[in-house]
Amino acid sequence: MKRALKIAGAVLALAVVLLLLFSGYVLLVWDRPVDRPVIAMTARRDSATVARGEYLFKTTWQCWGCHQAESRGSNLPPSGAGVFDLRTTGPGFGVFYSANISPDSATGIGGWSDGEIVRAIREGVRRDGRVLFPIMPVDWLHGLSDEDALALVSYLRSIPAVRNSVPANEPSFFAETLLALNVISPPPPIENPVVAPPATSTLEYGRYLATSAAGCADCHTPRNLQNGEFYLDSLFTGSSILFGEAEGEPLLSYARNIRPDSATGIGHWGEEDFIRAVTAGYRPDGTALDPHMPYPQYKNINPADLHAIYLYLRSLPPISRTMPRPKYSSAVAASAAGVDRGRLLFDARCRACHGDRGTASDVTSVRLAEATPLYTDDDLRNFVGEGQIELKMPGFSRTLSPSDLNDIIAYIRTWERQ
Ligand code: HEC
Ligand code: HEC
Ligand code: HEC
CATH class of the missing domain: 1.10.760 (Cytochrome Bc1 Complex; Chain D, domain 2)
Known part of the structure; x- marks a missing residue:
């Protein structure tokens, strides 16, 4: 009995010592510099x-x-x-x-x-x-x-x-x-010149854009949330991260499956549908995308680049993976109809383009507090419901309920009085 206790004590002591040594090792080396050559390169100024x-x-x-x-x-x-x-x-x-x-x-x-x-x-x-x-x-x-x-x-x-x-x-x-432990470590050194495929509307150039020269793959690919590694065999099947959650935002969404799978991806979408979603924020069913998908900025993507990305995405084998639609945070769910709920809904759906409290952004210079007094509530409901696709303002009639819209309008009206 005594002997067993002694052995257990010794094992425990050894475990503590090993743990301390290991922690010491981690603290000593985690931020050590790696040995990586720097290639002499010169940026042009034209x-x-x-x-x-x-x-x-x-x-x-x-x-x-x-x-x-x-x-x-x-x-x-x-x-x-x-x-x-x-x-x-x-x-x-x-x-x-x-x-x-x-x-x-x-x-x-x-x-x-x-x-x-x-x-x-x-x-x-x-x-x-x-x-x-x-x-x-x-x-x-x-x-x-x-x-x-x-x-x-x-x-x-x-x-x-x-x-x-x-x-x-x-x-x-x-x-x-x-x-x-180098589980997180930099990718291999780049030792040879890297040349992009010719910038033409080909799927090779589309692959280069979607994976290296634009952020599509970074958001639309699942990652192992234990060590940060991307699952490359599931490229473009949707994110592991719920965008907006860590920031406590009112609207939360996963980046969706954009493989050409008919049931769970964009297999049924034509090129027009794709362009409209990426640059104007509408899905084919008329619902507006969560602006965590940066469509307000993608309206400036070169159309030839978008065509190449489309060709590339269509060329991928379909993979079935269902990604949920966006949802509101519990704060929105818990708020009663009225101005406070309108503020949360505005921040979720409108702020990405209209700026905080509608004070303009780089997407639109309109200052809502100055523009909306010219509208009656009915005008506003119609305008926001239908949108104006040529101005790249999406319509929200399929996304917001009539009471959601009323709450947003009530919130906007509070700025006019100030
Ligand atoms: C998803 C967010 C994100 C995007 C997109 C992003 N970065 Fe970063 N970047 C970071 C973070 C976070 C760090 C700091 C990481 C750290 O401290 O370990 C960083 C670090 C850097 C650094 C190192 C600077 C330093 O002083 O250490 C450079 C350079 C850089 N980014 C350039 C860029 C460029 C250029 C782009 C666009 C092509 C870009 N980043 C896109 C998040 C991002
Ligand atoms: C910062 C992260 C981010 C980046 C970068 C990004 N997306 Fe998205 N994307 C999202 C999120 C989040 C959604 C889901 C929005 C929603 O469901 O309302 C989405 C939705 C989409 C959809 C709609 C799919 C559907 O079924 O409704 C398409 C198409 C799409 N993205 C294509 C692209 C392309 C092409 C690129 C690169 C040019 C790209 N995305 C870059 C986050 C991103
Ligand atoms: C993708 C960006 C985007 C989103 C999201 C968006 N808007 Fe807009 N909105 C615009 C643009 C662009 C205009 C046109 C501005 C102009 O006339 O140049 C506009 C115009 C308007 C106008 C008319 C302003 C005027 O001068 O007549 C109102 C009102 C408005 N938006 C309300 C909303 C509300 C409410 C929401 C959220 C439910 C919303 N918008 C979401 C981009 C957006």
């Missing part, structure tokens, strides 16, 4: 290259959406400190902040070489060799061509510098362990 970089930055990837404290629009510099609270994602990864990527030399990337910026974008390694947490979509940007990566650099060098120190990340011990 206006066509800067414009290409701006298109990738603002439209196809929307880097600014993550690289601002709040997504306040594509015309404000990406000064960082966007919060990614992953404390309840999977086992809990901690809290992370996006970097200041404006060309400030003290707090941004002003002092980095062109090659160092390209390495961060495509290989997820900072200037000092530390690994970026894969919220930054390096898995997909890894395939970006030299020319496009350098165009992003050219654009980043052309914008105003903003001095803004971003708070340090607060990874959980679990996240540190994944980094220490």
Whole structure:
């Protein structure tokens, strides 16, 4: 009996020592720099290259959406400190902040070489060799061509510098362990020139766009929420993340299955249907998409690019995976009809384009508080219900109930009186 106790005690002591050693090891190495060559590259400064970089930055990837404290629009510099609270994602990864990527030399990337910026974008390694947490979509940007990566650099060098120190990340011990054990590690080094397929309406170019030069795959592919790995055999079958949940937003949605499966994907959709969904936010059944799908920005996608993406998505084998439709948060469900509910519904359905309290955004310069006094309630119900597709304002009659619409109007009316 005594002997058994002694052995158990010894085993326990050993386990504690091993655990302490392991924790010490993790704390020591999780943030160690990796040894990665920087390729000497030079970004051009001509206006066509800067414009290409701006298109990738603002439209196809929307880097600014993550690289601002709040997504306040594509015309404000990406000064960082966007919060990614992953404390309840999977086992809990901690809290992370996006970097200041404006060309400030003290707090941004002003002092980095062109090659160092390209390495961060495509290989997820900072200037000092530390690994970026894969919220930054390096898995997909890894395939970006030299020319496009350098165009992003050219654009980043052309914008105003903003001095803004971003708070340090607060990874959980679990996240540190994944980094220490190289479960999270940067993708392979890029040693040879990367050339994109010719920019024509082919499915090869569509694949390049959908997976590397635009954010489609990053949002529309499921990931293992224990270690962040994407399930590449389920590419484009929908997200694992419920967009809006971690941020406590009123409308929550999964990115949907956009494989050509007839029952669960977009197999029944024609090209017109696809273009309308991606650029104007309507599904073929007339319901409006949750603006977590960035259709307000995709209205600026080059039509030839969209055609190529469509050809590529159609060429994929269908995979059956049912993704649920968007749902309102419990805060919306719990709120009684009236102005408060109208505020939540406005934030869910209208704010992405009209800005906070309708004070305009980079999608529309209309200031709703000035425009709506000219409308009667009936006019407003009709206008918002039907929308105006040529102005890229979706109609909501199939998405919002009459009482939802009334609540939104009641909320808008409260601004007019101020
Ligand atoms: C889904 C959100 C997201 C998107 C989209 C995104 N980033 Fe990031 N990016 C981050 C986060 C978060 C970090 C910081 C990660 C960390 O600290 O470990 C980061 C880090 C970086 C860094 C490293 C800077 C530094 O000081 O360490 C660069 C450069 C960068 N991003 C450029 C870009 C560019 C260019 C694009 C568009 C092609 C882009 N990012 C798109 C979230 C994003
Ligand atoms: C930031 C994340 C994000 C990015 C980037 C993104 N999507 Fe989406 N997408 C979503 C979400 C979320 C939905 C679901 C919206 C809803 O159900 O109302 C969606 C819905 C869609 C739909 C509608 C599918 C259906 O069955 O209703 C299509 C089509 C689509 N996306 C295509 C694309 C394409 C093409 C791209 C790249 C050009 C892209 N998406 C990029 C998040 C994203
Ligand atoms: C995809 C972006 C988008 C969304 C989402 C959206 N709108 Fe709009 N809305 C627009 C655009 C663009 C216009 C046209 C502005 C102009 O005239 O240039 C507009 C116009 C309007 C107008 C008319 C303004 C005027 O000057 O006559 C009203 C009212 C309005 N929207 C209300 C709403 C409400 C309420 C919601 C939410 C239920 C909503 N919108 C959602 C983009 C959007």
